[in-house]
Amino acid sequence: MIKVYVPLDTTSVSLGADEVVEEITLLAKQNNQDIQIIRNGSWGLFWLETLVEVEVNGERIAYGPVKEKDVAGLFDADFLNGGEHPLRVGDITKVPYLAKQTRLCFKRVGLVDPMDIDDYIKHGGFTALKKALFASPESLIKEMEHSGLRGRGGAAFPSYLKLQATKDAVDDEKFVVCNFDEGDSGTFSDRMMGEGDPFMILEGMFLTALAVGANEGYIYLRSEYPIARKVLNNAINLARKTGWLGKNIQNSGKDFDIHLRVGAGSYVCGEETALLNSLEGKRGTVRVKPPFPVHKGLFGKPTALFNVISLVSMVPIIENGGKAYGRLGYDRSRGTCPFQLSGNIKYGGLVELPFGITVRDIIDDFGGGLAFSFDGARDVKLVQIGGPLGYHMSKNDLDNPLDYEHFKTLGGHIGHGGIIVMGHDASAKELAHFAFDFCALESCGTCTPCRIGSRRGAEMMEQIISGESVNENIILIKELCDTLTQTSLCALGGITAVPVLSLIKNFPNEFEDRYNKYVRR
Amino acid sequence: MFKEYDFDTALKVIEKNTHLRGGLVETLRNLADTFGYINEELYPALANTFSQSEAGVLGVVSFYHDFKTKPRAKNVVKVCMAEGCYARKSKNMIKVLCDTLETDIGEKREDGEFEIEEVFCLGNCAVGPNIVVNDKLYAEVTSDNVKSIINKNCKGK
Numbered sequence A: 001m002i003k004v005y006v007p008l009d010t011t012s013v014s015l016g017a018d019e020v021v022e023e024i025t026l027l028a029k030q031n032n033q034d035i036q037i038i039r040n041g042s043w044g045l046f047w048l049e050t051l052v053e054v055e056v057n058g059e060r061i062a063y064g065p066v067k068e069k070d071v072a073g074l075f076d077a078d079f080l081n082g083g084e085h086p087l088r089v090g091d092i093t094k095v096p097y098l099a100k101q102t103r104l105c106f107k108r109v110g111l112v113d114p115m116d117i118d119d120y121i122k123h124g125g126f127t128a129l130k131k132a133l134f135a136s137p138e139s140l141i142k143e144m145e146h147s148g149l150r151g152r153g154g155a156a157f158p159s160y161l162k163l164q165a166t167k168d169a170v171d172d173e174k175f176v177v178c179n180f181d182e183g184d185s186g187t188f189s190d191r192m193m194g195e196g197d198p199f200m201i202l203e204g205m206f207l208t209a210l211a212v213g214a215n216e217g218y219i220y221l222r223s224e225y226p227i228a229r230k231v232l233n234n235a236i237n238l239a240r241k242t243g244w245l246g247k248n249i250q251n252s253g254k255d256f257d258i259h260l261r262v263g264a265g266s267y268v269c270g271e272e273t274a275l276l277n278s279l280e281g282k283r284g285t286v287r288v289k290p291p292f293p294v295h296k297g298l299f300g301k302p303t304a305l306f307n308v309i310s311l312v313s314m315v316p317i318i319e320n321g322g323k324a325y326g327r328l329g330y331d332r333s334r335g336t337c338p339f340q341l342s343g344n345i346k347y348g349g350l351v352e353l354p355f356g357i358t359v360r361d362i363i364d365d366f367g368g369g370l371a372f373s374f375d376g377a378r379d380v381k382l383v384q385i386g387g388p389l390g391y392h393m394s395k396n397d398l399d400n401p402l403d404y405e406h407f408k409t410l411g412g413h414i415g416h417g418g419i420i421v422m423g424h425d426a427s428a429k430e431l432a433h434f435a436f437d438f439c440a441l442e443s444c445g446t447c448t449p450c451r452i453g454s455r456r457g458a459e460m461m462e463q464i465i466s467g468e469s470v471n472e473n474i475i476l477i478k479e480l481c482d483t484l485t486q487t488s489l490c491a492l493g494g495i496t497a498v499p500v501l502s503l504i505k506n507f508p509n510e511f512e513d514r515y516n517k518y519v520r521r
Numbered sequence B: 001m002f003k004e005y006d007f008d009t010a011l012k013v014i015e016k017n018t019h020l021r022g023g024l025v026e027t028l029r030n031l032a033d034t035f036g037y038i039n040e041e042l043y044p045a046l047a048n049t050f051s052q053s054e055a056g057v058l059g060v061v062s063f064y065h066d067f068k069t070k071p072r073a074k075n076v077v078k079v080c081m082a083e084g085c086y087a088r089k090s091k092n093m094i095k096v097l098c099d100t101l102e103t104d105i106g107e108k109r110e111d112g113e114f115e116i117e118e119v120f121c122l123g124n125c126a127v128g129p130n131i132v133v134n135d136k137l138y139a140e141v142t143s144d145n146v147k148s149i150i151n152k153n154c155k156g157k
């Protein structure tokens, strides 16, 4: 039987992977060829999707991008035996895009069958957990401290401090929560992890539970990810059946179980306290801190809440030691980050690298430049980093290295590592309008400047776009940004100013008052 | 895509979740997944099950974008309005989409055939612009191919 891998990943499926599977199945039957189709995760080289891999003599030969109509030709070329074909890529791991990466979190994504727990174990899964089941919480937290890991969800808070505080909290019940809300536009690493290697997320949650002394965990998944929902559900069920979740796990005397909950299309529910309210069945409004979730979190109990990528980062840290992990990185940003490259770019995808690479290098070396031109211009106009509340860099900023501190100095943040590249068809004014509009739409309503100011901001941007009172409106917008920054309870209102002000600063000629200029002359 | 709403089926969905801790959002989720919307005649039952007032239930329903209170159109088209897709020229495509379906973003067409819902990022940003037609996600949607994608996937017109 010949093994054929076709991803079940959202991106692959959106490009026709399911149709490719049908066609391969049909033609294999007609040709009397005995095949087994495995739906893996995506390797994250999206311009090659749908990427079909065939296992020949224990080696995997890739073909891509395969469309339904290409399948007959692949059979003619005897692809099931690795035959020559214009779409033949060969060994995918030798493609420079992948070979140049440092994949710690994503080391199994693409490689394994995400629906099969044995395959996970065969590829080194649960090694960290087996170690941790018999280790002390103190020693686990010590490794986390050595690693220097900081939260990948956006706030970049040192993860070991959160573990320590939750462990130190005394209560009859504690929780681990996995933040799988991934609301930032331009980000998809959580999704790819959930679809490509779900057991690693469960393992990370379990490690956290052992460090803090929790017996129950929740995954809060955004509703926009139906495939991840299916894969995670399957993973949880399999783990329960095989004794990796539930009572007395692997005869260690430890209990831990995980529940999957699906969100309801609210961006602000990615904020940790809004998420907790939502998990409790309430409106997803932001809570005042303190008390912090580590003391009073889910159902008022101590809760260790982490982003998906923070959780999976704990697996290599416990497996190989915090120091080994902490040797990678740049300045105070330790370890690797799965950057997500998208927008107007030729080779969009997932790029896991140690912190410190410059934005330019990632765009040129990995991205290969822009995908579409505008009026003949093929150069980068702007790059937005860190989601809808992220900083808009002009092309003069591109030599900044990707690390937390550098971006803070710039006035932005890396957030969840999303990098959106735009060409000259993008309009700074439209993007500034979008930022206010998004804030208005997603505001939880607690703070007046965020709830109402954002609407006024959007209206002022509409006036600017139509050329009305441009200078006056810009002065007011700057004041409004100041108010939002100073008086917002959470970062939604608090950093909506980041995209707006960076656009005004970096693209001043788009915010010029054409009429006044004319009068002055 | 969605089941026709009926009270008894809905009650069964609610009953299934009575044991869930803080289960109101999850129950509304299941109701929305089943019928496409939350019928207001369920508020008393929901309030009862999750020990709160009907106003409290309405408060939760109205907070979340996914919880609609009116029956959905026969065909629901979701379109990504966020920056990743914007960078890949979603603007023109969205205009053609609205013209084709003869309705606006966030609106249901009068005859109940089509509805366009705005969403913000589907996690498919590298290959946008993206739309979801009756639960099926399409990438690389352009002003040229959007019409044929709709025609292929939608009943009625």
Ligand SMILES: Cc1cc2nc3c(=O)[nH]c(=O)nc-3n(C[C@H](O)[C@H](O)[C@H](O)COP(=O)(O)O)c2cc1C
Pocket (backbone or CB within 6 Å): A150, A151, A152, A153, A154, A155, A156, A157, A159, A179, A180, A181, A182, A183, A184, A267, A268, A269, A270, A271, A272, A273, A305, A306, A307, A308, A310, A311, A490, A491, A492
């Ligand atoms: C408006 C808003 C949205 C957020 N969305 C997310 C999200 O989608 N995923 C996430 O992990 N963190 C998100 N965060 C950050 C969380 O509040 C929290 O800092 C994080 O989940 C903690 O996990 P970490 O320490 O692993 O980063 C958001 C924060 C704000 C203010």
Ligand code: SF4
Pocket (backbone or CB within 6 Å): A268, A286, A442, A443, A444, A445, A446, A447, A448, A450, A451, A488, A489, A490, A491, A492, A493, A494
């Ligand atoms: S800043 Fe906005 S989203 Fe954040 S708590 Fe205030 S109103 Fe809610």
Ligand code: FES
Pocket (backbone or CB within 6 Å): A185, A186, A187, B080, B081, B082, B083, B084, B085, B086, B120, B121, B122, B123, B124, B125, B128, B130
């Ligand atoms: S921005 Fe449209 S899918 Fe992410």
